[in-house]
Amino acid sequence: MNEAVVRKEIRGSVAIVTLNRPTKRNALSKQLFIELKAAFSSFPSSVRAVIFTGEGKHFCAGLDLSEHRHHEPFEATLYSRWGHEIVNAIRYCGLPVISALHGAVIGGGFEMISATHIRIADETAFYQLPEGRRGIFVGGGGTVFISRIIGPDRMTEMMLTGRKFDAQEGHHLGLSHYLVPEGQALEKALELAEQVAGNAVISNYLMLNAIGHISQMPAETGLFTEAVAQALVMTSSDAVTGIDEFLVKKQDFNFKAAE
Structure with missing residues (x-):
């Protein structure tokens, strides 16, 4: 039996999803796409945060181009839409996703991490969009999600030149x-995952979903949506508990300071 190309490990309230093709620099094969979508499709109810990383020296070197030498236009379109489904499965899995990055973060791998909510890189990480130099184009959501981070101007330059950051x-x-x-x-990802896992579930859910959608709305529509989201959170039992705990701590602090 072939070893899984995506590993999924549960550590208490944290799940770790790991790309597992280290000899191929975790290049994105069709099988990896299938397993990755399955990995992000469901988590046990005990899980409150997800870490996304890669095995070996590199996070992900992009598409496995050996699988993409010959495509018909419709087939290529469907493959790109499949990539969008996977990126959205990461972004909208309902849990905070923290990417732990090292080595190559290239092409499709770059697109996937742009969908994660917290990104941690070590000093070996490097970023590249070499599609223009290879006669191809991004197809995994990069024109939307990467350009929101660095701007369309910078993304255009990265693709035209293939420069590495x-x-x-x-x-x-x-x-x-x-x-x-x-x-x-x-290690840093685990630390932050434990921290955000301690937040109220409804607060995390709305931060992950409402902010992104509001950013695309007209201002007044966004403000109304913000008010509704705030009301949902402020009237939850988690908010009552959190506010009471804060007030007790503040009262205790003020009492000790006055002594």
Whole structure:
């Protein structure tokens, strides 16, 4: 039996989804796509956060081009739409997804991490969109999601030239939220996953879903949607508990400060 090309591990309230084709730099094969979509389609109710990473020296080197030498136009369109389904499965799985990045973050791999909610890179990470140099075009949501992070102007330049950004340059562009020493991305991801897993479920859900949608709405529509989202959270039992705990801690702090 062939080894799974996507591993899924549950550690308490945290799930770890790992691309597992290290000898191919975790290139995105059809089988990997199938297993990745399945991995993000469901999680046990105990899971409150997800870490997304890659086995070996690289996160992901993009599409396995050996599978894409010959396509008919309709077939290629359907394959791109399949890629969009996978990116949306990551973005809208209902849980905070934290990517732990190292080595190559290229092409389709780059597109996938643009759908994650917190991105942690170690100093070995580098980013590239070489599609223009290979006579192809992005097809996994990059024109929407990568361009929202770095802007369409910068994305156009990256694709035209195929230039590579190292971890520090990528961090300045907003491609990572945290930059850590080599080999420490997963450790930092676990730390943050435990932290966000402690948030109220409804708060996390609305932060993951409402903010992205509101950003695409006209201002007044967005403000109304924000008010509804805020009302749903503020009237939940989790909000009552959280506010009461804060007030008790504040009262205790003020009491000790007055002593």
